[in-house]
Amino acid sequence: MTTPPLPDMILEPLVRAALMEDLGTCGDLTTRTVIPAGTRQTAQIRAREPGIVSGMQIARLAFHAVDPELELDVRKADGSRIAPGDVLMEIRGEAASILSAERVALNFAGRLAGIATMTAAFVAETSGTRTRITCTRKTTPGLRIVEKQAVLHGGGFNHRFSLSDAILVKDNHIAAAGGVRPVLRAIKAQASHMVRVEIEVDTLDQLAEVLDEGGADVVLLDNMDTPTLREAVAMTEGRLCLEASGNMRLERIAEVAATGVDYISAGALTHSVRTLDLGLDI
Template structure:
């Protein structure tokens, strides 16, 4: 099971709970639910998909009331069918109701990302190409959304700007060209810090190969025939990443070119929320 420590996820969950509970708490529950009332609730899937966000949902419930009894029926990364119970929560009804929306928002959103990622990954069958996400994530939710990509069978690109040197088109323009940008990157890179450069054309790729210094080349918005030619030109010297206009319907033909990675921002910025519900 792929997880990251709860303490890294807690701040975003606390923020979401503060946002939802406001300055005075859950007034509806306080007005309607008798003190001491206990219930058992089930977090159920209402459609098929790949589960993610259960770890975060559990954090939300426990932050509201640490006495709640939480039983996992599915694990993050597992497939679910309509009607499947993913988690059971037992204890004070008021606590369950107060945490419900935050728990569902995270679990539904992240399960949607995991599900879409799994659909992209399915298109790579029979090839060695891996599907990876980008930094096009919801502000403040990057760790959770990238975790959901892993649950869907994908891989993660950079978590942030400090992870690697990625020279994009605007860096190239500001630096004075591909050769100048790569020459400068060589002075700052180390054996622990990889260099990737973005190219839009085969001519730019040839220039990058001549200059050297890159570990990875990002082939941006290229046609499928150009991607195939780019892979031939690289000849295994660099890791190749195809990006831009990477719709799920196109993934299989891009994988057939032999690229090492297909990256898509859609995995995180365009995933549909999976329909989940909490039933008493």
């Protein structure tokens, strides 16, 4: 499935903030010193390892923010599989402009491709099941929108983008409010019918309370071992959507998906990802 690009206007403030951080108070001192004005070059962003592309849109914006006259040819679209040596983008124009935008473009593209690549590995482990892989809000501050887009490029799905998207009752909410039933009763009394409700449970006894009380659309099964997850699926009998979360390592995904849960959420997709090795060469 092709993921539509985000509007450029959403990404431009992220690009400009990164460029301002990198260019400092007087621009690229090295390039201004050693590259004669008017020097034109062709550069390519290449993959140095296999993976899934993400970040080409924001890399393009980085180059054009520095110099709108640069000619860009994106060879590998976001969501594409790449092998070592593949050219992701070719850039033609002022050498000084290319070099001044290089690091910001690569920082975004490498980080986001790393997220997409890890997500694709998690998704591959769910093959033959109905389980979907989803991210969390454990994202880099200020970069959530692009990191969640990278999850989509890797074949995953998005959880909440913010606290205002849905009601998600966590263990601390339950503790502060006095239990599962008081929380669900408050939601039924006050929440809009347009808002979906998810509640976290740590035990099968809590799940039984949710099933008895009603008022939730999704149950987050937190830090349960695989046999307990399987029992939770049997107890629920399809009445609610089930999301398994907590300690979701890559090597465990296949056995968790086989329990029949609807979603597996993994904060590691965004908070523990390794940047994919990309390089720019003139």
